[in-house]
Amino acid sequence: PLIFVLNGPNLNLLGTREPEIYGTDTLDDIAGRLEDQGQALGIEIDFRQSNHEGHLIDWLHEAQAAGAKAVLLNAAGFTHTSIAIHDAIKAINVPVVEVHLSDPATREPFRHISYVGMAAKLCFAGHGAKSYELALDAAARF
Numbered sequence: 001p002l003i004f005v006l007n008g009p010n011l012n013l014l015g016t017r018e019p020e021i022y023g024t025d026t027l028d029d030i031a032g033r034l035e036d037q038g039q040a041l042g043i044e045i046d047f048r049q050s051n052h053e054g055h056l057i058d059w060l061h062e063a064q065a066a067g068a069k070a071v072l073l074n075a076a077g078f079t080h081t082s083i084a085i086h087d088a089i090k091a092i093n094v095p096v097v098e099v100h101l102s103d104p105a106t107r108e109p110f111r112h113i114s115y116v117g118m119a120a121k122l123c124f125a126g127h128g129a130k131s132y133e134l135a136l137d138a139a140a141r142f
């Protein structure tokens with residue numbers, strides 16, 4: 001089984017980006033741990049990041065074409081703005097798990113709407129980098 005892990009804008013800067021909110025792990029640190037966890041679960045991980053909305057949409061389509069079992073998606077800022085990403089999640093029959101390091105629901109009001117969450121099957125938020133590990137454990141059982 002194959003699981004895509006898709007990361008949106010500014011997550012390439014994890015480690016130095018607002019560490020008081022997002023922690024000090026880099027995206028490579030997170031990818032490495034998911035890789036190990038995937039190996040233990042017998043799941044192949046395809047881990048990607050882009051600052052471009054269209055790439056995330058293309059990759060959601062690709063997840064379906066590749067026969068992925070699930071997608072973990074941290075759409076970052078696009079979570080709260082992108083109807084196109086919402087539509088892409090609805091357009092594929094691969095279950096999507098929403099992931100956030102922080103808990104957007106307890107932050108600024110503009111983060112309280114999640115267009116991703118309205119289309120996703122599950123959400124893990126507020127556990128820092130552990131949100132990804134919890135999401136992978138859940139998705140492995142789909």
Ligand code: DQA
Pocket residue numbers: 009010011074075076077078079099100101102103104111
């Ligand atoms: C985030 C939360 C979003 O509100 C924010 O725009 C991000 C990161 C998180 O992982 O906590 O870029 O998705």
